[in-house]
Amino acid sequence: MVFVALNSGRNFLVKFKLIIAATLVTVVVTGCGHNSLASAIGAEWKVPFQIQMVDTKKDAVIFKDDNQYVFNTFQMINGKYKYSTNGEDGWTFSGDILFRAISRPTVGDVVWGVIKTGKKSSEIQMVFTNQTDPSTKVRMDSKIRNNCFIAYPSVQFFNNGVGYAQNWNAHVTVYDSQGEIILDENLS
Numbered sequence: 001m002v003f004v005a006l007n008s009g010r011n012f013l014v015k016f017k018l019i020i021a022a023t024l025v026t027v028v029v030t031g032c033g034h035n036s037l038a039s040a041i042g043a044e045w046k047v048p049f050q051i052q053m054v055d056t057k058k059d060a061v062i063f064k065d066d067n068q069y070v071f072n073t074f075q076m077i078n079g080k081y082k083y084s085t086n087g088e089d090g091w092t093f094s095g096d097i098l099f100r101a102i103s104r105p106t107v108g109d110v111v112w113g114v115i116k117t118g119k120k121s122s123e124i125q126m127v128f129t130n131q132t133d134p135s136t137k138v139r140m141d142s143k144i145r146n147n148c149f150i151a152y153p154s155v156q157f158f159n160n161g162v163g164y165a166q167n168w169n170a171h172v173t174v175y176d177s178q179g180e181i182i183l184d185e186n187l188s
Contacts, residue, residue, distance in 0.1 A: 034082070040083035052145070060074075062114070068090045071110070097185065111151045112149065115174055117174065119182045121183070124174050126140045126141075126170060130167060140153060172187060
């Protein structure tokens, strides 16, 4: 009888260890992520915000709190969203356009921004001209959603820590849904 009691105690201990191991594996595999991108960002941001644009190809997001727009990347692992404030690029602005060219390890060089013209914008065309060789131009077109855009240049803008502004001049043209120009501006 004593043997049976010890044996059932061992079974309980083995089952308990298996349950703990299975729980740990589940936590590691799911990564303790969130079911939505908004809840993942909300876990880091303790103030109200609105997601303005999501790029699912490169897992990038632009969101807005009361006074600033923020660009960052997120991760989607096993159907769960993970968000970290590391790498956030947040700005306020008062003009017609917020225009940022940055580099991020997970997506490379990215151009993002916000349009505030008072008119509904549909598309932005960006032309970058190399300052040392003006015949070298890079053109990017991007759809605008909720007044925001995200684009990825076909060339590397950031070399050895030198930003695009030291090597490139930028010109942007913003169009409405009818193809009419609503903003045409040199940014460099």
